[in-house]
Amino acid sequence: MGILAIANIIDGKNTIGLRLLDTISSQIKDVPIANVIGVLASGKATIDNVGLENGKLVGTNGSLDRLPKIMNGVLVGIYSPVIIVNQIDDIGYTVTGYKGTMVKLKNEDVLKYAKLNGIANGKIVNRDGKEFISSINGEYPKISSTKLAEQTPADNKVVENNKDRMETVKEQLTTPKASEEQMERLKNVVKEVFEQAKEDSEEIEDTNKSGDTSNKKDKEKDSDIKTTKNIKPSNLAKEIDCGNGVTAEQKIVRAMYNMKFTHPFYFAIYSLLKRIETVDINTMAVATRELYYNPYFVAKMSEEELNFINLHEVAHIAMMHSFRRKHRDSYIFNIACDLYVNKVICEEFNLEPGKTVVIEKVRIKCPTDLCYHPDIDVMKDTPEIIYDAIMKELEEELKSGNSMSNAGAQMGGSKGSSSKSTGSSSSGESGDADDQSTDNAEDKQGKKVVYKGKVFSIPESQRDIIETDKTGREKVMDEVATRQMLEQARIRVHGKTASLLDRLVAEMLAPKLDWRKLLRNKLIEITQTITTFAKPDRRFISRNMTLPGPKQLEPDKLKGAKICIDTSASISDEDLGVFFHQIRDLLNTYKVEAEVIYWDTEITTRADFKSIKEFEKVKAKGGGGTDPTSLFEYFESKACKHKPSVILIFTDGYFEPIDKKYHRKYHKDTIWIVINNREFKPEFGKVAPFKIEI
Numbered sequence: 001m002g003i004l005a006i007a008n009i010i011d012g013k014n015t016i017g018l019r020l021l022d023t024i025s026s027q028i029k030d031v032p033i034a035n036v037i038g039v040l041a042s043g044k045a046t047i048d049n050v051g052l053e054n055g056k057l058v059g060t061n062g063s064l065d066r067l068p069k070i071m072n073g074v075l076v077g078i079y080s081p082v083i084i085v086n087q088i089d090d091i092g093y094t095v096t097g098y099k100g101t102m103v104k105l106k107n108e109d110v111l112k113y114a115k116l117n118g119i120a121n122g123k124i125v126n127r128d129g130k131e132f133i134s135s136i137n138g139e140y141p142k143i144s145s146t147k148l149a150e151q152t153p154a155d156n157k158v159v160e161n162n163k164d165r166m167e168t169v170k171e172q173l174t175t176p177k178a179s180e181e182q183m184e185r186l187k188n189v190v191k192e193v194f195e196q197a198k199e200d201s202e203e204i205e206d207t208n209k210s211g212d213t214s215n216k217k218d219k220e221k222d223s224d225i226k227t228t229k230n231i232k233p234s235n236l237a238k239e240i241d242c243g244n245g246v247t248a249e250q251k252i253v254r255a256m257y258n259m260k261f262t263h264p265f266y267f268a269i270y271s272l273l274k275r276i277e278t279v280d281i282n283t284m285a286v287a288t289r290e291l292y293y294n295p296y297f298v299a300k301m302s303e304e305e306l307n308f309i310n311l312h313e314v315a316h317i318a319m320m321h322s323f324r325r326k327h328r329d330s331y332i333f334n335i336a337c338d339l340y341v342n343k344v345i346c347e348e349f350n351l352e353p354g355k356t357v358v359i360e361k362v363r364i365k366c367p368t369d370l371c372y373h374p375d376i377d378v379m380k381d382t383p384e385i386i387y388d389a390i391m392k393e394l395e396e397e398l399k400s401g402n403s404m405s406n407a408g409a410q411m412g413g414s415k416g417s418s419s420k421s422t423g424s425s426s427s428g429e430s431g432d433a434d435d436q437s438t439d440n441a442e443d444k445q446g447k448k449v450v451y452k453g454k455v456f457s458i459p460e461s462q463r464d465i466i467e468t469d470k471t472g473r474e475k476v477m478d479e480v481a482t483r484q485m486l487e488q489a490r491i492r493v494h495g496k497t498a499s500l501l502d503r504l505v506a507e508m509l510a511p512k513l514d515w516r517k518l519l520r521n522k523l524i525e526i527t528q529t530i531t532t533f534a535k536p537d538r539r540f541i542s543r544n545m546t547l548p549g550p551k552q553l554e555p556d557k558l559k560g561a562k563i564c565i566d567t568s569a570s571i572s573d574e575d576l577g578v579f580f581h582q583i584r585d586l587l588n589t590y591k592v593e594a595e596v597i598y599w600d601t602e603i604t605t606r607a608d609f610k611s612i613k614e615f616e617k618v619k620a621k622g623g624g625g626t627d628p629t630s631l632f633e634y635f636e637s638k639a640c641k642h643k644p645s646v647i648l649i650f651t652d653g654y655f656e657p658i659d660k661k662y663h664r665k666y667h668k669d670t671i672w673i674v675i676n677n678r679e680f681k682p683e684f685g686k687v688a689p690f691k692i693e694i
Contacts, residue, residue: 006021048061081120083095085140274289286317336386380612564649649673
């Protein structure tokens with residue numbers, strides 16, 4: 001065994017490279033076609049499944065076209081064929097997929113998968129009524145099961161009993177096909193995030209060169225934080241007995257598949273993570289795309305609470321909390337993130353502390369001692385907003401001389417012993433602020449902080465957001481890869497089921513439009529003055545005449561605005577999610593007296609609103625063609641009681657020309673907010689440029 005070709009890398013119709021797997025080190029590498037040809041031509045190495053013929057690459061065990069195809073890291077097609085790495089005596093095979101993860105399976109399991117999805121470097125043979133796998137050319141490398149047992153005795157059990165591994169390889173080898181639109185969006189997201197993050201990175205470097213040491217001080221202050229660099233993997237899960245003959249490794253795998261049945265989107269993310277066993281953390285924790293777990297913690301946890309904790313850790317990664325801390329205090333930001341994700345999970349699964357639910361025969365229990373506040377609004381609040389509220393509380397208590405705030409304001413947790421809580425940092429200590437003693441602010445649970453009248457803390461040893469050691473370009477690329485992973489997870493479950501977390505992730509990944517500057521400029525134009533009897537014109541008072549005087553309108557009040565949302569057939573649910581996210585930003589920025597209008601070829605729904613709640617009550621209707629002329633016909637009609645002061649049109653920009661008689665009249669009042677159409681050029685009005693932010 002050596003180097004194995006496991007996938008074609010394409011940029012559309014053309015193959016531009018091969019994904020190679022080193023079967024000894026288990027590492028994969030994407031290599032350009034020219035480099036592969038150069039290596040084979042030199043004779044320095046051989047690559048299984050591929051050879052050189054007349055200067056061109058050819059398949060040596062079946063055509064290269066039989067290998068799975070990947071574009072931008074995403075599988076093209078519905079399923080990946082299985083790829084045989086070697087044969088284990090006559091009892092099974094080592095197999096892999098386009099990701100390069102090698103798994104040992106019994107003969108019948110490989111046959112089962114091959115019948116459904118095919119074999120890239122083999123075929124199914126039926127001889128005398130008996131089916132078996134055969135190499136197309138030559139034979140597969142063979143490994144003795146005796147030798148295998150001597151080297152890795154635990155792995156031999158996998159061949160004997162591998163139902164979980166069969167499901168694992170099926171998940172690793174499969175992913176739904178991404179549409180051209182989804183792929184285009186994915187490429188744009190990656191490109192723009194990289195450019196924006198690169199600018200941020202350069203800005204930080206410029207700051208450091210200029211002598212600003214604030215970033216250095218922040219690092220010194222958080223020097224006791226565990227990072228990915230000082231966490232070492234362990235190999236104990238296969239040996240630790242959880243009772244009933246189940247090992248910690250089997251328990252964590254079972255929890256993974258429980259997630260598959262409870263909610264596909266959580267499972268889609270979980271299956272893409274790198275899971276690392278370690279004793280350098282006390283519970284479970286996450287970095288950017290890694291999930292760490294202590295096998296002893298897994299062993300002692302009840303299965304129903306372990307199911308909740310898995311959901312908790314996945315939510316941290318889905319919301320990219322490792323990237324969002326920036327210069328905030330790590331301990332307090334961890335609490336803020338815990339408060340947020342626990343509320344998300346409780347809303348998603350109809351849970352509350354201490355409650356157990358059963359979904360598809362899977363029990364999920366919300367621990368009683370976790371960081372949870374019932375008043376968090378997951379559609380309005382964010383970890384950053386929660387963090388700011390905690391910091392404001394700390395500052396106010398510090399001014400008043402409260403001893404708890406003195407401890408909390410030090411911004412960090414003390415080294416405390418392990419708590420008896422049941423879930424990493426999702427387990428916290430909480431209670432009413434008035435009931436907590438202020439004499440012992442630095443207890444086993446760590447520093448205490450107050451949020452909306454309740455006190456929360458987590459042990460230092462149970463922080464579950466691990467800092468990355470990456471900086472500069474590496475950190476930029478890590479962020480890009482994480483966004484790609486989340487997009488891929490969303491593609492996998494597209495159309496399968498509704499999910500609160502999926503919706504929140506869609507909004508987080510949504511491009512932030514720079515409509516604020518355009519709208520602010522427009523408001524300055526339209527909020528000059530009005531006349532009102534509340535402020536009579538003083539020039540005429542001496543003449544015993546009471547006439548209305550001038551009054552400047554509030555610059556932060558959006559009155560007479562028309563929020564026009566395209567609901568034609570070309571607008572997807574994801575597009576509407578982006579639109580709603582932008583509108584919530586608008587409503588959080590301005591006081592409004594506006595009208596929401598849903599339209600396709602005509603006005604389908606319209607209603608006045610003054611708040612987010614009133615806006616969300618208006619149901620979106622549509623699904624036909626696209627004709628924005630209908631909007632301007634409505635503005636001109638008697639049915640439009642309040643003429644527009646500013647018009648915000650959310651659309652994909654694909655529609656027929658607008659009647660020219662409206663161009664001049666509405667040129668200054670119209671702002672087009674366009675998604676997935678960079679070529680859009682308005683006939684009149686202005687277009688808000690895209691900007692990606694976290």
